[in-house]
Amino acid sequence: MEDVGEDFETSNQQSNDGTSDAVGDQLAAFGNIGANFGFVGEEYYNPNEETQSGPTVVPEHAIQINNNERQKPIIISGSGWSTLKVPPPIFKVDKEAYVPKIVSIGPFHYNEPSLRAMQIEKRRFLDRLVQNQTGQLIHEESLKNAMRELEEKTKKFYADDFQTIEPDEFVQMMLLDGCFIVELLCFYEKNREGEPLFKTRWMQTNISRDLILLENQLPMFVLQKIFELTPNLMGETTLNTLALRFFEPLRPGKEKFEEGMLNKHANSEYIHLLALFHSSLISGDKTYPQQPTKSEKEKKHLRLPGKGWVHNAKTLSYASIKFQGKSSCILDIQLTGKTLKISTMVIDDSTSPVLRNLIAYEQNNCDVTPYFCCLALFLDSIVDTVEDVKILCNAEIIKHAMGRDEEVANLFNRLTKELVFDINEEYCYMTKEIENINRHC
Numbered sequence: 001m002e003d004v005g006e007d008f009e010t011s012n013q014q015s016n017d018g019t020s021d022a023v024g025d026q027l028a029a030f031g032n033i034g035a036n037f038g039f040v041g042e043e044y045y046n047p048n049e050e051t052q053s054g055p056t057v058v059p060e061h062a063i064q065i066n067n068n069e070r071q072k073p074i075i076i077s078g079s080g081w082s083t084l085k086v087p088p089p090i091f092k093v094d095k096e097a098y099v100p101k102i103v104s105i106g107p108f109h110y111n112e113p114s115l116r117a118m119q120i121e122k123r124r125f126l127d128r129l130v131q132n133q134t135g136q137l138i139h140e141e142s143l144k145n146a147m148r149e150l151e152e153k154t155k156k157f158y159a160d161d162f163q164t165i166e167p168d169e170f171v172q173m174m175l176l177d178g179c180f181i182v183e184l185l186c187f188y189e190k191n192r193e194g195e196p197l198f199k200t201r202w203m204q205t206n207i208s209r210d211l212i213l214l215e216n217q218l219p220m221f222v223l224q225k226i227f228e229l230t231p232n233l234m235g236e237t238t239l240n241t242l243a244l245r246f247f248e249p250l251r252p253g254k255e256k257f258e259e260g261m262l263n264k265h266a267n268s269e270y271i272h273l274l275a276l277f278h279s280s281l282i283s284g285d286k287t288y289p290q291q292p293t294k295s296e297k298e299k300k301h302l303r304l305p306g307k308g309w310v311h312n313a314k315t316l317s318y319a320s321i322k323f324q325g326k327s328s329c330i331l332d333i334q335l336t337g338k339t340l341k342i343s344t345m346v347i348d349d350s351t352s353p354v355l356r357n358l359i360a361y362e363q364n365n366c367d368v369t370p371y372f373c374c375l376a377l378f379l380d381s382i383v384d385t386v387e388d389v390k391i392l393c394n395a396e397i398i399k400h401a402m403g404r405d406e407e408v409a410n411l412f413n414r415l416t417k418e419l420v421f422d423i424n425e426e427y428c429y430m431t432k433e434i435e436n437i438n439r440h441c
Contacts, residue, residue, distance in 0.1 A: 082159035083364040084108070084272075086214055089418040090360055097353040098360070100210040102203065105177045107162055107170070108215045121197065122180040129183040129230060138230060140175075146225050147174040157219045157271075177218055178226045181211065181273075185242035186234055208250055209350050214357045214364070217272035238266045240276055247277050250354050252330040254346045278358055281330055282371050310381045310434050311441045313388040316340065319441045323395035331371055331429065333378065335436050342392075347400035347408055355415060363419060374428040376415040383412040 085108065086098045100109055103118040130138045148171050155161055155170070162170060184197075184207070192198045197207070210216055227239045234242065241262050248256055261280065270276040310316075313323065325344040326332070334341045345351075358372040383389060389405040392398040400408050421428075 084158055084214060084217055085364075086360045087363065087418075090356075090363065093414060093417045094352060094356060097356040098213060098215060100213060100216050102206045103180070103210050103216075105181065105211065105216045106218050107158060107160070107165060107173065110165070110173055119176070122176040125183040126176060126179040128187075129179045129226075143179065143226060143229060144171060144175050146229060147171045147178070147222070150174070150219075150222055150225060154219055154222060174218070174222055178222045181218065181223055182226045182230065182239070185239065185246050188246050189234065189237065189242050205249060205350065208247055209353055212247065212250060212274050212277050212354065212357060214274055214360045217274055220270050220272050220276070223273075240268065240270070241266050243273055243276055244280055247273075247280075250277070250350055251281065252345045252351065252354070253327065253343060255327060274357060274361055278361055278368075278372075281358070282369075309377055310437055312384040313382050313391040314385070315441060316382075316437070317391060321437070321440055323392060323397055325396035331375055333430055333433050335433060338440065340437065342395075342397045344396060345398055347398060347402055347411065352411055359415070359419065369429070370421070371429060373419060373421060374430055376412075376419070377421055377428075378430060378434070379412040380416045383409055385409060 084106075091098055100115060102115070103122075104110055104112060104115040109115060126140070130140050130143070151167065151171055151174070154174060165173070187195050188198070188204075198204050223239060244257055244262055244265060251257075257280070265276065265280055268276075268279070270279065311319070317323075320338055322339045324339050324341045326334075326341045328343050330343045330345065332341075332343050355372060355376065359370075359376055362368050362370040362373050383392070386405040386409055389398060389408045393400070393405070398408060402408055402411075
């Protein structure tokens with residue numbers, strides 16, 4: 001494979017405002033996304049071939065990168081499916097929700113043609129980071145050596161050995177991607193007006209959206225190592241705090257983080273940025289049930305056969321249930337008398353990818369309580385038609401700029417496709433509240 005890092009470094013020609021001309025080319029490529037990166041493993045499994053009885057060993061030379069077909073799952077030496085890959089059935093429901101539009105992070109979308117322009121910007125961010133802006137020079141080689149020490153641990157994080165990426169190239173990818181994220185978060189906090197990338201509204205929104213995609217993650221230990229090697233960069237502010245402030249526009253209610261919430265997550269450990277973002281959204285005044293034990297799951301695991309968990313908004317209105325929006329944790333629903341209070345949700349173009357990647361993260365990890373899977377089921381049940389959307393909009397539970405109410409209804413109705421649900425008191429946090437609601441109908 002060509003040394004993309006060197007090519008980008010030598011071609012780093014910038015325009016007068018400090019931003020590479022190549023970034024402007026992203027506008028032309030916007031929406032022309034292809035999940036086309038392929039990896040070679042010891043075993044290859046195609047879930048679309050029903051006649052296939054199991055993994056088939058394929059010679060390394062026989063696998064080619066295909067720009068038009070999503071990469072099939074790779075099973076590496078019995079390690080199984082990577083928890084960072086969106087399962088194919090879920091991916092097919094809304095492919096664009098899971099692939100980056102502007103910037104690739106990590107190996108799964110590395111070197112995709114539509115994302116190459118940002119490699120030049122990563123180089124610019126790395127150069128600025130090593131200068132450190134405090135007068136203390138950080139040598140790039142010391143950062144690269146730190147990444148090299150974490151190379152094997154990082155590959156295990158992805159459950160893949162990445163035979164198609166040379167070791168030095170993999171380390172360079174870790175360095176560029178990690179330094180880009182750290183410098184991006186720091187610059188956003190202290191001097192965002194001076195960064196050309198933040199001069200356009202669409203760029204910041206789409207970069208933040210790309211950084212919370214399940215398949216677009218770097219291990220948090222890589223980011224923390226880079227952050228630790230850049231002393232005095234942000235004083236006492238932690239990397240977690242910087243990330244949460246950067247992700248504020250992606251919060252479903254668009255509300256700002258309270259300082260106490262930021263402090264709660266400031267020094268906690270997470271496996272990646274999506275896990276941090278997920279945890280920040282489930283935190284609130286209310287205590288939610290935790291994941292059941294293995295024996296409980298075996299006894300009570302249920303697969304939801306379809307809709308009907310709770311009646312739709314129109315039916316509930318006929319039963320004299322009133323709706324009221326409230327500003328709180330997005331997961332909160334509360335029935336007080338005959339008033340159903342639901343957290344306000346602002347629907348825009350980022351809503352679908354945010355919710356879908358939170359859900360995919362839960363679906364891929366049995367140890368993660370499926371809060372957003374339950375929320376998706378609730379939204380899919382309570383919204384059947386445009387009439388339901390109008391009722392929730394009038395109650396200020398839904399605010400949207402989607403153009404048509406039909407788009408909101410379709411978004412909610414498609415969230416639950418191909419998902420597995422566990423509906424029981426221990427596993428779904430809103431089961432008791434749903435039972436209370438259904439008593440009125």
